[in-house]
Each structure stands twice: as structure tokens, then as C-alpha cells.
Amino acid sequence: MARPIEKTPIISGEDALRFKQSLFKSLTLSYPPEELERQKRELQEMKRFYQEFVAVTNETF
Secondary structure, eight states: OOOOOOOOOOOOTHHHHHHHHHHHHHHTOOOOHHHHHHHHHHHHHHHHHHHHHHHHTTTOO
């Protein structure tokens, strides 16, 4: 038999501050220029593959 789901605890004080700082840092992480360029090339390649897929399937997707 499954156990009941417990409520999410509310954090405060130093724990809350540390969590907020960690979350902000992870969301605003800056990448080196080489990584940004690699991601840009990868996105362009994915778009090209998608466009080819749409063309092959007679624009079904």
C-alpha cells in the first residue's frame, strides 16, 4: 500500500536565503562563448532537420 504524500516543508531563515541564492545562480549561469556558439549551431541543425522532415512528409507536421 502506498504511503500518503507529505506536504512540502516551508523553509525560512538561512536555508531560504541559501536556496534563493542557489536558484538565482543556476538560472543566471553564464556560458563561455564557445559553448554558446556550439549551442547555436546545434539549434540551427535541429531546425534544418525539422524542416527536412516537414518537407519529406508533405508538410504533415
